[in-house]
Amino acid sequence: MSNVDLFDKIPNNVDLKGDKKLQRALERWQPDYLSWWNEMGPVEYQDKDIYLRTAIDVDAEGWAQFGHVKMPDYRWGIFLAEPVPDRKIPFGDTMGQPAFQEVPGEYRNVLRRIIVNQADTEPASVEQQRWLCKTAPSLLDMRNLFQVNVEEGRHLWAMVYLLQKHFGKDGREEADELLRRRSGDADKPRILNAFNNPCPDWMSFFSFTMFMDRDGKFQLAALAESGFDPLSRTCRFMLTEEAHHLSVGETGLQRIVKRTAELMKENPGKEMKDLGAIPLEMIQKSINYWFTYSLDLFGGEISSNAADYFAAGLKGRFREEKKYDEHTALDQTRVVTTVEDGKLVDREVPLRTAMNEELRDGYVEDCERALKMWNRELEKAGVEQRLSLPHRRFHRHVGEYSKASFDPEGNPISADAFEARRPEWFLADADFEYLGSIMEPCHEVGKIANWISAPVKGVGGQPFDFEYVKL
Ligand SMILES: [Fe+2]
Numbered sequence: 001m002s003n004v005d006l007f008d009k010i011p012n013n014v015d016l017k018g019d020k021k022l023q024r025a026l027e028r029w030q031p032d033y034l035s036w037w038n039e040m041g042p043v044e045y046q047d048k049d050i051y052l053r054t055a056i057d058v059d060a061e062g063w064a065q066f067g068h069v070k071m072p073d074y075r076w077g078i079f080l081a082e083p084v085p086d087r088k089i090p091f092g093d094t095m096g097q098p099a100f101q102e103v104p105g106e107y108r109n110v111l112r113r114i115i116v117n118q119a120d121t122e123p124a125s126v127e128q129q130r131w132l133c134k135t136a137p138s139l140l141d142m143r144n145l146f147q148v149n150v151e152e153g154r155h156l157w158a159m160v161y162l163l164q165k166h167f168g169k170d171g172r173e174e175a176d177e178l179l180r181r182r183s184g185d186a187d188k189p190r191i192l193n194a195f196n197n198p199c200p201d202w203m204s205f206f207s208f209t210m211f212m213d214r215d216g217k218f219q220l221a222a223l224a225e226s227g228f229d230p231l232s233r234t235c236r237f238m239l240t241e242e243a244h245h246l247s248v249g250e251t252g253l254q255r256i257v258k259r260t261a262e263l264m265k266e267n268p269g270k271e272m273k274d275l276g277a278i279p280l281e282m283i284q285k286s287i288n289y290w291f292t293y294s295l296d297l298f299g300g301e302i303s304s305n306a307a308d309y310f311a312a313g314l315k316g317r318f319r320e321e322k323k324y325d326e327h328t329a330l331d332q333t334r335v336v337t338t339v340e341d342g343k344l345v346d347r348e349v350p351l352r353t354a355m356n357e358e359l360r361d362g363y364v365e366d367c368e369r370a371l372k373m374w375n376r377e378l379e380k381a382g383v384e385q386r387l388s389l390p391h392r393r394f395h396r397h398v399g400e401y402s403k404a405s406f407d408p409e410g411n412p413i414s415a416d417a418f419e420a421r422r423p424e425w426f427l428a429d430a431d432f433e434y435l436g437s438i439m440e441p442c443h444e445v446g447k448i449a450n451w452i453s454a455p456v457k458g459v460g461g462q463p464f465d466f467e468y469v470k471l
């Protein structure tokens with residue numbers, strides 16, 4: 001089945017040649033995609049050779065090829081993970097029946113919504129990050145940014161393939177709309193709120209890839225369990241690429257923490273700002289912001305939609321097949337802390353309605369692991385302060401906890417108290433100004449900006465001092 005057409009106009013392993021109608025639709029969409037990329041992709045360096053990996057197959061070994069390419073020449077392709085023979089729907093009401101190869105009529109609208117919501121985040125993040133190339137702390141970081149960007153572009157292709165292949169005319173219209181919405185645009189914003197927020201500096205970029213792309217990992221993993229097999233196979237392959245995005249974020253923040261910790265150790269009593277470094281309080285504020293926005297992306301704590309998706313076998317839990325023994329989630333409950341008349345009240349709800357919260361659990365756990373790693377850098381340098389994740393009730397715009405205000409420990413506070421303490425918890429204009437002032441681009445091969453430490457290794461088998469971007 002893995003017949004990869006690498007030299008087609010659109011590289012693919014889905015036998016596009018065998019479906020002329022689909023091939024024509026996608027080839028018609030391709031130039032629009034490229035115009036979007038040229039208009040909304042990275043603001044500079046489009047004509048430079050960048051050391052990028054390109055997906056060329058779906059084998060665990062050797063699925064990607066590294067080499068210098070110009071971004072507009074990147075070979076954005078359509079790749080689905082290999083099918084699992086005789087795959088069955090792994091959970092929900094129709095568990096054990098053959099997986100859907102076509103969209104079941106009754107779930108058509110729901111599935112389209114799930115796919116469009118996921119798809120919309122892919123170009124949105126490219127738009128949010130388009131200015132960052134001007135201030136990259138090293139050539140390797142610049143290359144990593146571009147790698148993330150071209151792969152988000154490929155994820156858009158992956159989702160557009162599903163829309164055009166399985167949803168006819170509506171699918172084609174949705175595919176066009178994905179290129180028309182713009183992150184942060186007042187009239188045509190991106191669908192999910194967090195994808196309209198600006199990402200103005202590299203600490204925000206690392207926080208974004210750490211927290212928002214990690215939400216992506218959990219959403220894709222839940223959809224990789226889907227009984228709609230084409231979606232499952234698409235997401236399984238996207239997860240392969242996604243892993244790099246998360247590690248860019250996680251290690252990026254670690255490198256910032258490490259640099260600050262070193263400077264704190266070498267310069268006791270000195271202000272980090274006087275040394276051009278990023279104070280720990282600012283790192284904490286960035287965590288507060290992006291972590292809480294990413295929590296919103298999982299949806300409401302109690303959600304009938306989530307219950308329906310699970311019942312229909314469309315969206316499972318994280319590692320549904322591997323981690324759980326029981327896959328109907330019927331006759332089970334979970335306690336969710338709700339907000340009633342401004343008070344916290346524990347309520348026992350059917351487990352299926354708490355699926356968003358279940359997915360969020362795995363996510364929070366994964367974030368805690370990264371926090372531990374960053375805190376180890378502080379420990380190693382003998383610095384006493386620690387970074388932490390705020391409570392999941394803090395600063396929420398979606399779900400139960402958006403009904404009231406909470407402090408970072410999760411205690412209810414008044415809306416006024418929240419506003420009064422906002423500068424304590426989030427970066428303010430002056431902070432962004434400072435961050436902007438220290439983020440001078442660093443373009444020398446093997447050199448790194450002052451506010452971050454160099455990565456311990458390079459990418460694609462190359463050392464750190466490699467010409468990742470040919471300027
Ligand atoms: Fe993505």
Ligand SMILES: [Fe+2]
Nearest residue numbers: 213216242245
């Ligand atoms: Fe990503």
